[in-house]
Amino acid sequence: xxxxxxxxxxxxxxxxxxxxxxxxxxxxxxxxxxxxxxxxxxxxxxxxxxxxxxxxxxxxxxxxxxxxxxxxxxxxxxxxxxxxxxxxxxxxxxxxxxxxxxxxxxxxxxxxxxxxxxxxxxxxxxxxxxxxxxxxxxxxxxxxxxxxxxxxxxxxxxxxxxxxxxxxxxxxx
Ligand SMILES: Nc1ncnc2c1ncn2[C@@H]1O[C@H](COP(=O)(O)OP(=O)(O)OP(=O)(O)O)[C@@H](O)[C@H]1O
Ligand SMILES: [Mg+2]
Numbered sequence: 001x002x003x004x005x006x007x008x009x010x011x012x013x014x015x016x017x018x019x020x021x022x023x024x025x026x027x028x029x030x031x032x033x034x035x036x037x038x039x040x041x042x043x044x045x046x047x048x049x050x051x052x053x054x055x056x057x058x059x060x061x062x063x064x065x066x067x068x069x070x071x072x073x074x075x076x077x078x079x080x081x082x083x084x085x086x087x088x089x090x091x092x093x094x095x096x097x098x099x100x101x102x103x104x105x106x107x108x109x110x111x112x113x114x115x116x117x118x119x120x121x122x123x124x125x126x127x128x129x130x131x132x133x134x135x136x137x138x139x140x141x142x143x144x145x146x147x148x149x150x151x152x153x154x155x156x157x158x159x160x161x162x163x164x165x166x167x168x169x170x171x172x173x
Pocket of ligand 2: 046047048065085116
């Protein structure tokens with residue numbers, strides 16, 4: 001029987017400022033080796049989330065979408081950030097990127113790995129924090145920036161970070 005532990009936390013945010021503040025809160029809780037899997041449709045806010053996360057890690061370079069570069073490395077923050085976008089790839093191509101090197105900590109200093117379109121990853125991870133963003137359907141113009149952010153943690157390290165994030169969000173809201 002699979003007894004893998006998981007934790008889920010969901011929040012509806014009204015605008016991009018709140019998405020950013022959640023990402024900033026998360027940045028303070030992150031430790032080396034944590035893998036963030038970002039999922040959600042085009043324009044749901046994955047890159048926006050990682051940009052704020054990078055600011056929270058103290059990265060001064062501006063973070064851009066890695067859709068064409070595939071992997072961007074930012075090493076001037078508190079912890080290195082490896083930002084990937086698998087949108088244009090399928091799992092067979094992803095295999096050739098040897099992404100495991102980023103969480104093995106031998107060829108690269110261990111950092112945070114943030115993967116957009118992680119649905120394309122095609123590999124099982126033991127410990128990860130998944131962040132699913134989705135637009136909330138509504139006819140009202142004032143709801144255009146509303147997003148559902150669903151966090152799913154698997155593994156002790158990610159579950160402990162998500163537990164602290166949930167507390168941090170509840171305390172500040
Ligand atoms: N609540 C919100 N959270 C995040 N982004 C928001 C929100 N409301 C509006 N936005 C806007 O939505 C857009 C999200 O674009 P972004 O590039 O982050 O999406 P993405 O999920 O990375 O898309 P892609 O799949 O193309 O990489 C930005 O212009 C952002 O300002
Ligand atoms: Mg993006």
